[in-house]
Amino acid sequence: MSSEPEPPATLADQAVFRPVRSGNAFEEAVERILQAIKLGVVGPGERLPAERDLAVRLGVSRMTLREAIRALQQSGYVESRRGRFGGTFVVNRAEDAPRGKARLRKLVVGMGSVGLEDTLTFREVLETGAAGAAATRPLPEPERALLRAVHEQVRTATPETYRHLDSRFHLAIAQITGSPSLASAVADNRMRINELLDAIPLLGHNIEHSHEQHERIVAAVLAGDGPAARAAMAEHLAGTAALLRAFLS
The missing domain is CATH 1.10.10.10 (Winged helix-like DNA-binding domain superfamily/Winged helix DNA-binding domain)
Known part of the structure; x- marks a missing residue:
């Protein structure tokens, strides 16, 4: 112990x-x-x-x-x-997993009836709704502080830690809605999203753009602006969806 x-x-x-x-x-x-x-x-x-x-x-x-x-x-x-x-x-299980279109196609085929578009649509509904709900809920200071801390972690992430810390950020948004069911659904969906994201390379420009979008999401949530939080999250998710479709096409 x-x-x-x-x-x-x-x-x-x-x-x-x-x-x-x-x-x-x-x-x-x-x-x-x-x-x-x-x-x-x-x-x-x-x-x-x-x-x-x-x-x-x-x-x-x-x-x-x-x-x-x-x-x-x-x-x-x-x-x-x-x-x-x-x-x-x-344990650090860093693996040189094959990346690129072939791996991405294999993952999408392996998803069966839960295909790429289904996963992306479900994610959009879940996470834009979570951002809006988080913004309209009175947040106690400890939750506000934790959200800022998670945001700072992903903002200063290295390429090796970015995806994991980005996951923490999105899960934090879901958690502060106060809905355990929503948080669980976001976590389950994120598992599928991460499998797909791990099959494509990290792009520096995309990470910079994501940081800007994260900033707007956090600002809207902390300001209690539900429509702005939903819009910022929708824009952020659309960028990820576009990348996945581009690598798959």
Whole structure:
């Protein structure tokens, strides 16, 4: 057990570390933790929440949680470290995955009935609605501060960390709506979006443009301007959709 204080929960990890909903506690606990890893909510080298806290947040027994973590250890996603600053840490699985049109086409075909256009349309409805809802909800100062912090993280991201931190930003917007169902749906949709985005290269100009759009989204949300927040988010998502369609065509 680590004696190091646990960091406060972020808006993004609240969206993924949520109670399991079915009788398949073990499988869903693995899914939740793996989702947090793949979305970059807990990045390479970072520590998962303490066992006791994570079990409570997932709504599972500590024995079930240990079994889930053991399965992820065996799969090479996490590792346990002992000592004062020990705990369960995410393993850096940086892979030189093939990128480009062929990989993107393969992913889209693999999505079956949940095709590219369906995924993009669902994302637009979810995330523009989330931005509008977040802007019209009175936000307590801790949530406002966390949103600013997540925005600053993605603004100063490196190419290696950008996609993960961008995911945290979008999950944070969904989380501050106060709707766990909406936040869960955004997290699930983002998993599909990230698979597609990982198949195309990061473009410097696109990242700069995204930073400007993020700035407008945050400003509108914090100002309580729902229409402006929805419009800024819609413009941002349209840019991502255009890139994916361009690489697929």
